[in-house]
Amino acid sequence: xxxxxxxxxxxxxxxxxxxxxxxxxxxxxxxxxxxxxxxxxxxxxxxxxxxxxxxxxxxxxxxxxxxxxxxxxxxxxxxxxxxxxxxxxxxxxxxxxxxxxxxxxxxxxxxxxxxxxxxxxxxxxxxxxxxxxxxxxxxxxxxxxxxxxxxxxxxxxxxxxxxxxxx
Amino acid sequence: xxxxxxxxxxxxxxxxxxxxxxxxxxxxxxxxxxxxxxxxxxxxxxxxxxxxxxxxxxxxxxxxxxxxxxxxxxxxxxxxxxxxxxxxxxxxxxxxxxxxxxxxxxxxxxxxxxxxxxxxxxxxxxxxxxxxxxxxxxxxxxxxxxxxxxxxxxxxxxxxxxxxxxxxxxxxxxxxxxxxxxxxxxxxxxxxxxxxxxxxxxxxxxxxxxxxxxxxxxxxxxxxxxxxxxxxxxxxxxxxxxxxxxxxxxxxxxxxxxxxxxxxxxxxxxxxxxxxxxxxxxxxxxxxxxxxxxxxxxxxxxxxxxxxxxxxxxxxxxxxxxxxxxxxxxxxxxxxxxxxxxxxxxxxxxxxxxxxxxxxxxxxxxxxxxxxxxxxxxxxxxxxxxxxxxxxxxxxxxxxxxxxxxxxxxxxxxxxxxxxxxxxxxxxxxxxxxx
Numbered sequence: 126x127x128x129x130x131x132x133x134x135x136x137x138x139x140x141x142x143x144x145x146x147x148x149x150x151x152x153x154x155x156x157x158x159x160x161x162x163x164x165x166x167x168x169x170x171x172x173x174x175x176x177x178x179x180x181x182x183x184x185x186x187x188x189x190x191x192x193x194x195x196x197x198x199x200x201x202x203x204x205x206x207x208x209x210x211x212x213x214x215x216x217x218x219x220x221x222x223x224x225x226x227x228x229x230x231x232x233x234x235x236x237x238x239x240x241x242x243x244x245x246x247x248x249x250x251x252x253x254x255x256x257x258x259x260x261x262x263x264x265x266x267x268x269x270x271x272x273x274x275x276x277x278x279x280x281x282x283x284x285x286x287x288x289x290x291x292x
Numbered sequence: 293x294x295x296x297x298x299x300x301x302x303x304x305x306x307x308x309x310x311x312x313x314x315x316x317x318x319x320x321x322x323x324x325x326x327x328x329x330x331x332x333x334x335x336x337x338x339x340x341x342x343x344x345x346x347x348x349x350x351x352x353x354x355x356x357x358x359x360x361x362x363x364x365x366x367x368x369x370x371x372x373x374x375x376x377x378x379x380x381x382x383x384x385x386x387x388x389x390x391x392x393x394x395x396x397x398x399x400x401x402x403x404x405x406x407x408x409x410x411x412x413x414x415x416x417x418x419x420x421x422x423x424x425x426x427x428x429x430x431x432x433x434x435x436x437x438x439x440x441x442x443x444x445x446x447x448x449x450x451x452x453x454x455x456x457x458x459x460x461x462x463x464x465x466x467x468x469x470x471x472x473x474x475x476x477x478x479x480x481x482x483x484x485x486x487x488x489x490x491x492x493x494x495x496x497x498x499x500x501x502x503x504x505x506x507x508x509x510x511x512x513x514x515x516x517x518x519x520x521x522x523x524x525x526x527x528x529x530x531x532x533x534x535x536x537x538x539x540x541x542x543x544x545x546x547x548x549x550x551x552x553x554x555x556x557x558x559x560x561x562x563x564x565x566x567x568x569x570x571x572x573x574x575x576x577x578x579x580x581x582x583x584x585x586x587x588x589x590x591x592x593x594x595x596x597x598x599x600x601x602x603x604x605x606x607x608x609x610x611x612x613x614x615x616x617x618x619x620x621x622x623x624x625x626x627x628x629x630x631x632x633x634x635x636x637x638x639x640x641x642x643x644x645x646x647x648x649x650x651x652x653x654x655x656x657x658x659x660x661x662x663x664x665x666x667x668x669x670x671x672x673x674x675x676x677x678x679x680x681x682x683x684x685x686x687x688x689x690x691x692x693x694x695x696x697x698x699x700x701x702x703x704x705x706x707x708x709x710x711x712x713x714x715x716x717x718x719x720x721x722x723x724x725x726x727x
Contacts, residue, residue: 138481138570142680143687147659150329151359151366153336165682185482185515189680190659191416193333193432214486214517215416215430222434269316269446280337283438287341 187216294545
């Protein structure tokens, strides 16, 4: 599967409080959360984002709280993938678990600018910046993590495990 | 080749003689924790699993602490769903409003976390429990749901960074919060990303258990997976006073391999203030106080610094003094036990007489949820753990992080400063060195 869209570029340490502020963490529906995506970092983001756009950021994307509504909000806002130099660990797990494609690719993240057209091949981790005419390789997911992605997320994976258990 | 404390705990729970950093293993969970916000989404995921049952209700703790007492209809509905789940599945450890407090104080205080266990929790500050010599880390809701169903989880074995806090005597008003703020300043907010941090040395040995919990509470602010203080006689006495459940004291081998060793000389360390908008933006108190930075609100509380020991320190500074007329002060004990102790020890009276709000336990103000949300352009000095943009309210508000003594002094001064400026004598050692 190839994902393609325009880039919204941000810096290092984009934390979960700016992705979805605590005051909205009493919302449980994805569409309600999406209305506040990145509100405290870039209040105009929600108006500008188009379905299929990508977030590109620096180091430690998603640091801070364990709130799973952070990747849920990004996905519900229409973002198809996040490419960053690195991800905070809880955000990384949460994204895998809820099915938000994320790619650790420092070179692509460094060189991409807001408005660039970026393309990501999900299976291979190939990242292409079509505006700049450059290609990059994202870090591969560990095989154990790929199993979860291939099962369709953690809950699908757990369903199989529970079904296999003797009653 | 030896193993680190964290590697040993993971190996023991993965049924392996040894593990190495970078390996991915499946580990048995001794304990699983959730709050109302992580649990309500976990319930959604859990209920998609046909035939799922909670693996062991006696090993699960659920606490509604973020938006409690409920702030509005949405949060009341969340708390109701969580309560129903708890009843349906017979969850053994559920703490209702008025009988609990903030999850990361309840779990250690009720003897639910113990040396050598491996636990996860649906809150990033679950790493607090590592202060008792166990492995504890935060996860999101889907991981929480899977853990509730399976009683195990997959994890990458982390490298360990060893901290050695050296020194013979801490300066007046320097407490555990300052040690960890200084360590985060040195390492940056991603300096320990994906890694374990092990906190050792004579300064840590001298801290009491509560101070150690403050240290490990903020391991996540360095990006760490877990923070751990090796259990000692103090830990064992503390745990034995709270539970008869078995525990295992685990220590790093002398030839364990650490990815990095960080030596910190603590003798010269001053109280620290983390300026907006990162916990790593630390500055010494003396430098901060020169700037006469005025604040609109002081908050004393949270899983970082809301225990009775923290309240005693704050009350020591506030006793007989008044909050500055230009600001408001909010004091929230982190647990019902601390709340009760603050009442019986006369601290509640000190706070109320000083013109502070004194209220029932909640996470509320720390994450901008309720009970003290900051408006546009407002500034807060807080004993909490995060000062990200908008953390405690409006995106144009600012949060400075400090210890409870600095917070109490700031409440009187009206600008960020320390108790020395008020002529307050430090409490008698050793209480000082261990607070």
